[in-house]
Amino acid sequence: MRRLEVIDGSNPHTVGIALRAALSREGPAILPRERAALGETALGSDAVGGDVPAEIPLPVALVVETSGSSGAPKRVALSADALLASAAGSESALGGPGQWLLTLPTHYVAGIQVLVRGIAAGTTPVVAPAGRFTAQGFAAAAAELEHPVRYTSIVPVQLARLVEAAEREAEIRAAVARFDAILVGGQALAPALADRAHDLGFRVVRTYGSSETAGGCVYDGSPIGRTIVRERGGELQIAGPSLAEGYLDEALTAERFIVDDGLRWYRTGDAGSVAGEGDAVRVQVTGRLDNVIISGGVKVALDRVERLVQAVPGFEQGVVVARDDDEWGQVPVVVTDARVPTGALWRLRDAVAEVAGRAAAPDEIVEVERLPRLASGKPDRVGLTRLLAVRDHAGTPPSGGV
Structure with missing residues (x-):
């Protein structure tokens, strides 16, 4: 078993230090939480409080609490191997290592993965200003990037703000267009918004994935790294080295993670289709089966x-x-x-x-x-x-x- 610490997810620097130690097994596994959700939890102590266990299975390095955007939040347990496999797949798909601009909270997997990618690449992410996201703050933070290859990960509402500002201000447009890839995920990207971004010269990459897959594992419809996607009964299912160990809830793990064809699959609950074979596989997501x-x-x-x-x-x-x-x-x-x-x-x-x-x-x-x-x-x-x-x-x- 391994000790689990709840940490303040609102401080990317603190999370980064704890994450590096967790990935190397030099420190405990971590569960970053939004400061408002910490309550009476004693940070850094063995008594993590509430119904969070003080110890978890050894392979686990990180526990992420899902957003609960359409249902009850779940606690996803991820190993160091899964997190690093995801980072390697992303680096390969994007064409090589680079420096990242962090715009997302580090108590969610998308923010955590920016830190993991930085650790894997040996680069230090620049953190966008805290508080409400603005195009001006994004551009100012982007100016601090030093690496010639630049990446960022955002959600559609952030892209919309960047597009609206860039259509008015040439400086914003130039700052955003300087990125070699802008990963956009978390929810479906409206085609009209994607077209506007493309017209501005933004290199947008649509991503699909979840906490259970250590973040985005399909880029612009193509599985990255060693990810495999199939469709069964209208549901998308995913296999590969970036899969989570499961949930802290064993019954839920047994329901959502299955073994078939000699592989372990995650049942996404998303409707979609898979066409083609090999490098030509294309994944289309049409929505939640339960929505x-x-x-x-x-x-x-x-x-x-x-x-x-x-x-x-x-x-x-x-x-x-x-x-x-x-x-x-x-x-x-x-x-x-x-x-x-x-x-x-x-x-x-x-x-x-x-x-x-x-x-x-x-x-x-x-x-x-x-x-x-x-x-x-x-x-x-x-x-x-x-x-x-x-x-x-x-x-x-x-x-x-x-």
Whole structure:
């Protein structure tokens, strides 16, 4: 067994030191947490508090608590070998080692992997300013990079802010275009936003993966390193050296990790398809298998509706969630923090219905001052669903766009 320490995930420097020791087995395994979530936990002590075990199986170097963007958070246990295999796969896919700009929290796997890649490459990441992400702060931090090869990892909402600023300011455009690769993951990237970034000269790489795969393991549809992806019953399953040991919950591990064809596979819960063979394999992700509602007796995949909504100009960052409805059972609702012009709902309904059918057409557009997001940058879908339920219970009328 190995000792597990809960550490403050809000300090990348501290996390980096502890991570290096954990990877080399010179120090305990670590569980970085957002400072707000630490509570009464005694940092650096054997008594990690709550229901977190004080010891874990020896191969584990890192425990990551998932964001819980659409369900209950899980504690993913990752070995040093898995983390380093992921970093090696990323380095190979990108064309070699480089220096990274860290923009993501280091209590999530995407932020942690920036630190791991830096350790593997022998370079020191530059940390973007804490607090709300801005294009100006990003550009200022990018100016501190010294290595000729530059990488960063961001989420779509951050890319949107960079694109909007770069379309106005040449200095921002030049700073972002200087990166050899900009990994974008965490959620689906709207095609319209990707096109705008490409037009600005940004080298965007769409990534797919999760904490259970030690981060992104598919780049622009192609598995990296020794990752293998297959489709079984409409579900994407992943095998390879970057897989987690499992969860701290043994029952959940047995449910999500299986052995088949002599390989250990992670059942992602994502819908998608795999085409081609060998180096020509292409992976397409279509959404979560469980993010489906029944509206008027018809199955509606909310992830598909969201992609169609985000393809409409002005709704690139729109989020689609379900709302209970007395007549239809459940209906899709679009939530946005952008200004909604008159008649936008009908344009959205027509655009979605043309491709996915009338049952998939959004029932309403709800304007909010700011979309609630998790620290990872992902939309807080659970929070949005609760917001709509509270609003409907209080009898609040639609916010706009009808």
